[in-house]
Amino acid sequence: VEAAWYPWWEKSGFFKPEDHRTGKVNPAQPKFVIPIPPPNVTGSLHLGHALTNAIEDTLTRWHRQRGYTALWNPGCDHAGIATQVVTEKKLWRERKQTRHDLGREEFLKEVWKWREEKGDRIYEQLRRLGSSLDWDRAVFTMDPKMNVAVNEAFIRFHDEGLIYRANRLVNWSSTLKSAISDIEVEYIELAGRKMMTVPGHGDRKYEFGVLVDFAYRVLPAADGASSEGGAGAGAGAGEGEDAVEIVVSTTRIETMLGDAAVAVHPEDDRYKHLVGRRCAHPFLPDREVVIVADTYVERDFGTGAVKITPAHDFNDYELGKRHGLPMINILNDDGTMNAQCGEFAGQKRYDCRTNIVKALKAKGLYRGTKDHAMKVPICSRSKDVVEPLIKNQWYVSCDDMAAEAVRVVREGELTLLPKSHEKTWYAFLENSRDWCISRQLWWGHRIPAYFVTVRGAAMPPDADSNERYWVSGRDEAEARSKAAARFGVAEAEVELRQDEDVLDTWFSSGLFPFSIFGWPNETEDLAHFYPNTVLETGHDILFFWVARMVMMGQRLTGRLPFKTVYLHAIVRDAHGRKMSKSLGNVLDPVDVMEGISLAGLHERLAGGNLDERELARARDGQTKDYPQGIPECGSDALRFALCAYAAQGRDINLDVMRVVGYRRFCNKMWNAFRFATAHAKLGAGQYVPPAATPTADAGHVARLHGGESPADRWILSRLAGATRTITERFPAYDFPAVTSAIHSFFLYDLCDVYLETTKLVFAGDDAAAQAAARNTLYTVFDHVLRLVAPIMPFIAEELWQRLPRRPADDTATVSLARYPEDASLHDAALEERFAGVLDMCKAARVVRAEYIQSGKVQPEFFLVCEGEPSRAAMADFGGVFPALVNGKSCTVVGAAGDVPAGCAAANVVGFGELYMLVKGLVEPAKEIEKLVKKIEEMTTRASAVTKKQAAPGYDTKVPERVRTKNAEDKAAALAEADKLEKMKSTYEAML
Numbered sequence: 009v010e011a012a013w014y015p016w017w018e019k020s021g022f023f024k025p026e027d028h029r030t031g032k033v034n035p036a037q038p039k040f041v042i043p044i045p046p047p048n049v050t051g052s053l054h055l056g057h058a059l060t061n062a063i064e065d066t067l068t069r070w071h072r073q074r075g076y077t078a079l080w081n082p083g084c085d086h087a088g089i090a091t092q093v094v095t096e097k098k099l100w101r102e103r104k105q106t107r108h109d110l111g112r113e114e115f116l117k118e119v120w121k122w123r124e125e126k127g128d129r130i131y132e133q134l135r136r137l138g139s140s141l142d143w144d145r146a147v148f149t150m151d152p153k154m155n156v157a158v159n160e161a162f163i164r165f166h167d168e169g170l171i172y173r174a175n176r177l178v179n180w181s182s183t184l185k186s187a188i189s190d191i192e193v194e195y196i197e198l199a200g201r202k203m204m205t206v207p208g209h210g211d212r213k214y215e216f217g218v219l220v221d222f223a224y225r226v227l228p229a230a231d232g233a234s235s236e237g238g239a240g241a242g243a244g245a246g247e248g249e250d251a252v253e254i255v256v257s258t259t260r261i262e263t264m265l266g267d268a269a270v271a272v273h274p275e276d277d278r279y280k281h282l283v284g285r286r287c288a289h290p291f292l293p294d295r296e297v298v299i300v301a302d303t304y305v306e307r308d309f310g311t312g313a314v315k316i317t318p319a320h321d322f323n324d325y326e327l328g329k330r331h332g333l334p335m336i337n338i339l340n341d342d343g344t345m346n347a348q349c350g351e352f353a354g355q356k357r358y359d360c361r362t363n364i365v366k367a368l369k370a371k372g373l374y375r376g377t378k379d380h381a382m383k384v385p386i387c388s389r390s391k392d393v394v395e396p397l398i399k400n401q402w403y404v405s406c407d408d409m410a411a412e413a414v415r416v417v418r419e420g421e422l423t424l425l426p427k428s429h430e431k432t433w434y435a436f437l438e439n440s441r442d443w444c445i446s447r448q449l450w451w452g453h454r455i456p457a458y459f460v461t462v463r464g465a466a467m468p469p470d471a472d473s474n475e476r477y478w479v480s481g482r483d484e485a486e487a488r489s490k491a492a493a494r495f496g497v498a499e500a501e502v503e504l505r506q507d508e509d510v511l512d513t514w515f516s517s518g519l520f521p522f523s524i525f526g527w528p529n530e531t532e533d534l535a536h537f538y539p540n541t542v543l544e545t546g547h548d549i550l551f552f553w554v555a556r557m558v559m560m561g562q563r564l565t566g567r568l569p570f571k572t573v574y575l576h577a578i579v580r581d582a583h584g585r586k587m588s589k590s591l592g593n594v595l596d597p598v599d600v601m602e603g604i605s606l607a608g609l610h611e612r613l614a615g616g617n618l619d620e621r622e623l624a625r626a627r628d629g630q631t632k633d634y635p636q637g638i639p640e641c642g643s644d645a646l647r648f649a650l651c652a653y654a655a656q657g658r659d660i661n662l663d664v665m666r667v668v669g670y671r672r673f674c675n676k677m678w679n680a681f682r683f684a685t686a687h688a689k690l691g692a693g694q695y696v697p698p699a700a701t702p703t704a705d706a707g708h709v710a711r712l713h714g715g716e717s718p719a720d721r722w723i724l725s726r727l728a729g730a731t732r733t734i735t736e737r738f739p740a741y742d743f744p745a746v747t748s749a750i751h752s753f754f755l756y757d758l759c760d761v762y763l764e765t766t767k768l769v770f771a772g773d774d775a776a777a778q779a780a781a782r783n784t785l786y787t788v789f790d791h792v793l794r795l796v797a798p799i800m801p802f803i804a805e806e807l808w809q810r811l812p813r814r815p816a817d818d819t820a821t822v823s824l825a826r827y828p829e830d831a832s833l834h835d836a837a838l839e840e841r842f843a844g845v846l847d848m849c850k851a852a853r854v855v856r857a858e859y860i861q862s863g864k865v866q867p868e869f870f871l872v873c874e875g876e877p878s879r880a881a882m883a884d885f886g887g888v889f890p891a892l893v894n895g896k897s898c899t900v901v902g903a904a905g906d907v908p909a910g911c912a913a914a915n916v917v918g919f920g921e922l923y924m925l926v927k928g929l930v931e932p933a934k935e936i937e938k939l940v941k942k943i944e945e946m947t948t949r950a951s952a953v954t955k956k957q958a959a960p961g962y963d964t965k966v967p968e969r970v971r972t973k974n975a976e977d978k979a980a981a982l983a984e985a986d987k988l989e990k991m992k993s994t995y996e997a998m999l
Contacts, residue, residue, distance in 0.1 A: 010643055010802040014135055017805075022823050023140040025079040025537070033077055033536055040071035040078045041540040043521050044141065045553070046149060048087035049123060050094050053133040054587065055579045055650075055662060056546060058597035062650040062799075063576055063743065064544050065139045069798035070738060072140070073827035079537055081524050082141040084130065086150040088452040088513045089184060089192065089389045095119045095451070112450050119451050123148075136598055138643050138801050140823065145533075147524045149516045150453070157523035158453045158516050159482055161564055166457065166480040170405050170563075171445070173457075175335075175473045177325045178444050180397035182343025182357075183207045183390035186448035187401060189512055191552045194388045200379030206358050207392040208343060214358040216384055219310060220261045221375035222368050224270060224287035224297055226252040254282060254299065255375050257310030259382055260320075261368075262361040265349045267297050268333040269316040274301035276312055290371050291364075292350050300331050319398045337398045341448075357395070400473045401446040402455060402509070409559035410437040416568060422558065423572045425741055429547055436551040443556075445512045452510030456480050458487040461503040462495050479504075518556035521569035528564075540570040547575040574741050576654055582633065582663035593629060595638075600667055603640030606631065638664055644800035645671040651743040651799050652751075673751060674803050677796075680759050681789060681807045687770045688782045690789070692812040697786045699815040708794065708826035710787050710833050715780035717769075718884040722842050723762040725835040726753060727788055732831035734795060750796050758788060761846070765888040786811065797822045841881040844919040845889065851914040852893040855924050858991060859912050866896040870907045870923040873900060878919045895924075910998045912991070932995040939992045946985035953978040 021028040025039075042064055047057060064080060072078035092107075095118055099105050107115040127148075134141065147154060165171040178187040196204075198217035205213055254270055270287060272279035279299070287297040297315075304327055305314050318328025319335040328335065340346045345355045352360045368374040385394035414437045416422040417430055424430050446455065457480045461467065471477045479494065481487030484504060492499040516523070521540045525533040539561075543554065554573055561569035580586055581593040596612070604612075609630045613623055641664075649667040653660040685691050698713045710724055730753040737745035769781045790811055797804035801823065808822040819825050852869060860867060869889070873879045882889075882900050889898040901907060910927020953974050956962065963971070 009806045010138070013802055013805050014138060017140070017821065017823060018135075018143060020820065022821055023080070024142050024144065025077045028820075028824075037075060037077045039537065039541065040068065040076040041081070041537045042068060042079075042542050042544060043081045043524060043540055044083055045545045045549075046083040046085040046147075046517065046520065047130050048090055049084045049127045049130070049148070050087050050090040052130060053137075053597050055595050055597055055600075056587070057133075058137060058646060059576055059579055059650045059654065059660070060545065061134060061137050061139050062647040063574075063654060065137070065801075066647070066651055066743070066798045067542070067544065069140055069801060069823060070827060072823065073794065073798065073825060074829075075826065077536075079145070080139070080141050081145050081147075081537075082131070082134070082139075082143060083147040083149065083520065083524060084127065085513060085517060086148065086452065088447055088449050088510060089186070089188065091119060091123070092449050092451040093184070093389055095122050098122065107450060115450055133598060136601065136643060138647065140801070145524070149513075149520075153526055154516060154519075154523050155453060156529075157519050157527055158511060159456045160528045161515070161519055161560065162456055162511065163480045163482060164564065165404060170409075171480075172403055172405065172475055173400060173473050173478055174403055175398060175400050176403070176444070177319070177322055177396045178399050178401055179385070179387075180339075180341075180395045180399070181387040181390050181392050182339070182341070182395060183392040184387065184449070185341045187397075187399060187444060187446060188387055188389070188394070189444075189514060189552065191514075191549070192388045193394050194386045195383040196386055197381075197383050199381050204384075207390060209356055209358055212359075214361060215377075216259075217380060217382055218377050219257045219259060219380040220365065220377050221255055221257050221311065222261070222264070223253040223255045223373045223375055224290075225373075226254055226282060226299070227286045227288055227296065229285060252282070253373075254279070254287065254313050255311045256313045256315040258315055259380060260361075261364050262345075262352075262357055263317045263320045263338065264315060264364065265291065265345065265352060265360075266317045266319050266336040266338040267315050268318055268328060268336055269298045269300050269331065271300050271302045271305050271314045271316050271327060272312060273303060273305040273307045276305075276307050278312060290373055291352070291367065298333075300327075300333075302327055302330065320396050322396055325396070335398050339395060339397055343392075343395065399446075401444050402457070402507075402511075404443040404445055406440045406442055406559065409563055410440040410555075412562055413437050413555055413558045416558070416562070421571075422568055425572065425574045429550060429575050432547075432550060433555070437555060443512075445515050446507075446509045447512055448508075449510050452513065453516055455507040455509050455511055456482065456487075457507045458484070458491070458504040459507070460491040460495070461505070462491075462497055463501050463503065465495075514552055514556060517553055518560040519564070521557055521561060522565055538565070538569070539567050542572040542574060543570045544574045544576065546578065548578065550575060577659045579660045579662055582661055582665075584659075584661045593633065595664070597646060600638055600641050600646050600664060601643045603638055605637040606634055607637075609634060609637065634664070639668055639671070641667045641671040642674060642802070644674055644802050648673070648747055648799050652747040654743040673755070674800070676759060677754065677803055677807070680754070680763060681810070684763060684766070684785050684789060685810065687766065688778075688785045690782065690786055690812070691810060695782060695786070695812060697790075697812060697814045698783060700817065708791075708828050709830040710791060710828070712833070713780070713783045715776050716784060717777060717780060718838065718842070719762060719765045719888050720780055720784040721833075721835060722838055722885075723757060723788055724784060724833045725839055726757040727791055728831040728834035729753075729839075730757075731791070731795065731828050732834065735829045735831070747799065750792070750799070754792060754796075758792070761892065762788070764891050768888065768891050791828045793822060794825050794828055797825070798827075838884075841877070842885050844878060844881050844916070845885040846892075847916050848919055848922055849889065849892045851916050851922050852889075852895065852924065855912050855914045855922070856893065856895075859924065859926050860929060863894065865929055866890075866894060867929060868896050868925040869893070869898040870911065870925070871898060871900050871920050872902070872904055872907070872923075873920040874918060881919075910994075912994050926994065927998045930995075932998040935995045936992055939988050939995070943985050943988045943992070946981045946988065950978045950981040950985070953981075 017023060026033050044064065045060060047053070068078050068080040096107055099107065099118060110118065131146070162171060179190065179193055181188050201215060201217045203213035204216050205211060256270055258264065267289070272283065282299045283301045285299050287299065289295040289297055304323065305312065316324045316327055316333065318324050318333050319337045336348055338345055338348050339357065343357050345352045345357060345360050347353050349360070352363060355363065365374065386392070387394050414434055417424060417433055424433060457478050459472070460477050460479055468474060476494070479487045479490040481490060487504055488499050488502050491502045491504065495502070519527070522534065522538050525531055525538050527534055543557070545554065557569050561567065585593060587594045610627055613626050613630070645667050648670045653662060689695055701711055710727060712721070712724070716724070730749045733749040734746050766781050766785065769777050789807070793804045793808045805822050808825070813819065848871065856867065871882065873882060879900065886898055886900065890896060904921060907923045908925060910925060911923035912926050914922045916922060956974060
């Protein structure tokens with residue numbers, strides 16, 4: 009079913025905002041525009057992507073069916089770091105070459121070649137999910153029009169002073185030799201000491217999760233520093249001026265080669281007398297380390313004295329700026345120790361870690377190592393330990409834009425759903441830092457900034473970070489013109505060097521809602537489809553992507569890029585664990601849709617990058633969770649399950665067996681449709697449905713056509729109620745309520761009740777009743793397929809195409825069939841009457857199950873109504889009662905005395921007393937014999953508990969939970985015995 013429809017939808021242009029018949033956008037229609045969160049070109053879909061696309065496609069299809077001009081714009085992100093890493097690995101694997109062997113231009117050709125070969129895989133997965141994206145508008149963030157937009161944004165920001173160059177700390181990956189964003193930093197939590205390997209250091213393991221204590225020797229005060237207290241002792245100090253030392257603790261001992269100070273709390277009496285003094289650096293004779301006072305220091309942590317390395321720690325950097333400390337960089341770009349490190353220069357940084365401890369011991373300055381809980385920052389791309397490093401980089405000043413982004417949410421111009429995310433929004437943006445947008449990569453949007461040299465002019469030492477020597481331009485000619493004007497020289501005197509760096513991928517992503525439509529050019533698409541209507545994405549990128557789109561959209565276009573942001577939950581496994589390859593719980597949605605064996609799941613793991621220990625653990629996890637593999641579920645079942653799970657504000661613990669349950673729901677829809685069309689002859693050529701009245705309704709408004717029975721009107725009322733719920737909850741993004749309304753109506757109202765009632769109708773000879781039932785069935789299936797189509801498009805299309813169209817209705821696809829929203833046929837009074845009859849049916853099924861095991865036996869029922877409402881309800885619906893309980897008949901009698909002997913009874917409070925004739929259907933003597941044994945069993949069980957309860961010390965020695973369980977077991981046994989006694993009495997009356 010699913011394989012056939014998608015190519016037809018796409019080829020027919022049903023996913024385009026233009027009318028598929030005219031090829032033009034209808035300006036009179038309201039618009040719904042949603043951009044896809046562009047997945048990485050290197051990636052493949054996981055269940056988080058599947059959730060995103062299930063929700064976005066459902067919203068798009070729902071609006072399209074409501075008559076909106078709907079556009080869901082696809083795109084793919086160039087994923088700067090990930091794509092470069094993949095290509096470099098491929099290059100090394102196949103040719104044993106690095107990118108530097110090829111050079112920038114040739115390497116970029118290799119990246120584009122990889123992209124052309126592999127980059128469309130994720131688009132095929134999106135098609136497999138049924139995503140109704142307008143593929144003709146698909147964009148890649150490295151497309152020429154996207155590059156124009158990126159350059160334009162950079163240049164405008166730079167000209168306005170919002171983008172500037174500065175020498176600051178960044179997250180640095182030594183393996184990539186590039187700055188990385190915060191979102192690309194993951195953390196390994198350590199409870200204490202652990203030996204770990206580090207990329208670039210071979211197989212050797214290094215110590216993490218410890219605090220190393222070492223001493224700085226304090227120089228005499230006579231060397232120029234003031235001392236308020238004389239020769240008092242710091243932590244670990246000895247007697248006399250020459251013996252004074254101060255002990256510090258660190259988790260990164262190698263960074264002591266970049267220490268500029270030791271900080272203490274200004275109110276710490278242990279160190280007040282040392283503030284302002286200087287310490288000798290044990291390995292760098294020309295460097296002294298000053299002791300400063302700062303409230304940043306926690307007196308109770310470690311020794312209360314903290315080493316300060318401003319160039320390699322974010323907190324130390326801020327403290328260093330406050331105290332005017334030197335920024336001493338000790339690392340080369342590849343993570344080796346640089347010339348500032350004396351005898352340790354050239355060493356790999358973690359070899360240096362080990363060697364410094366040895367050297368401190370040799371100098372008598374080592375004071376011990378102890379376990380310390382910590383988080384180790386890891387680059388998600390290279391798996392290298394992230395190093396804070398001072399670098400000249402480009403930054404976006406965010407203060408004003410962040411303040412405006414806060415304002416629009418506070419004043420209701422931008423809505424965040426769920427509302428709970430507003431707190432996070434404010435926390436991020438009211439404390440935002442300027443955004444580092446430089447990346448030391450080759451793949452990406454090269455920064456359109458040029459370093460200026462004027463022939464014959466002297467250059468200041470800080471020229472690289474001096475704004476005066478940098479200009480930006482859409483091309484080199486524009487940059488040259490700007491430079492000449494700035495320095496007051498002829499253009500021929502200007503020499504330019506374009507920055508080698510590329511922009512952070514999030515910079516181009518931040519332009520996505522308008523760059524996809526051709527901004528900065530005033531295109532038709534930009535006029536038609538910007539601003540977007542809604543953005544839907546995961547809450548984990550609220551700041552990295554959503555906030556930046558809002559800031560950049562407002563600044564560059566003067567308008568919010570969208571009015572609503574819906575943030576879905578994070579998908580976890582059935583046990584509530586985060587999806588992780590090492591746990592073996594990351595699932596490809598295609599594997600859920602198409603099914604996969606356990607061996608196939610294991611093979612997927614083997615193709616990854618897990619070590620043997622992680623691989624074994626992941627296989628064990630898969631074996632426990634999917635011992636039989638994953639059965640084929642199809643995309644409709646997966647989409648329905650994901651929407652059913654998508655409650656606002658809660659993470660999703662996805663149990664694949666629930667998806668399997670919705671596959672059964674799909675099967676139920678299919679079988680119910682086949683049953684109805686076969687019995688009612690609803691197929692094309694067999695039946696012509698009544699024309700819509702008025703014709704403008706196009707069938708999406710349910711109407712009565714005359715002659716409907718109470719059961720017909722009841723199912724139409726239940727359909728109207730479900731429609732009302734869906735109409736109310738869809739705009740609130742309450743997808744669980746929408747799916748529940750569809751699921752409940754179809755299973756419990758249509759299948760369990762109404763279809764059963766039609767069996768009697770179509771087995772009879774009342775042509776008028778059959779015609780009314782046939783019209784009702786058509787309306788119900790037509791409407792319910794329209795209702796479910798946004799969520800389960802494949803089965804909806806397959807079944808809807810098998811229904812004939814109403815006269816004058818030329819709708820080609822259920823994807824464009826008007827969505828039902830009218831609930832005028834809802835009849836609460838009718839439903840209340842039938843509810844009592846259905847309660848009586850439930851009671852009848854219980855009694856039947858107790859006395860009759862064979863489905864072939866059809867007993868007679870008798871009903872004593874409690875009052876006039878019950879009698880009226882039975883007058884309307886009594887005729888369908890036998891069909892719903894597999895009975896022979898149901899006779900309403902005036903009093904219990906009118907009921908024949910040999911009946912079993914059940915009471916339905918508020919409706920009446922129900923009797924089922926058992927006599928003649930069973931052998932009383934044999935049934936009594938069985939019941940006596942069962943009663944003895946229940947009595948014995950209750951007596952055993954009574955004996956336990958009577959034991960000495962029971963109330964004090966037996967745990968409360970055990971006593972509670974015993975009491976519950978006893979009560980259940982006695983209740984069952986009582987019920988069996990009543991059944992025994994019924995049989996005894998038949999003897």
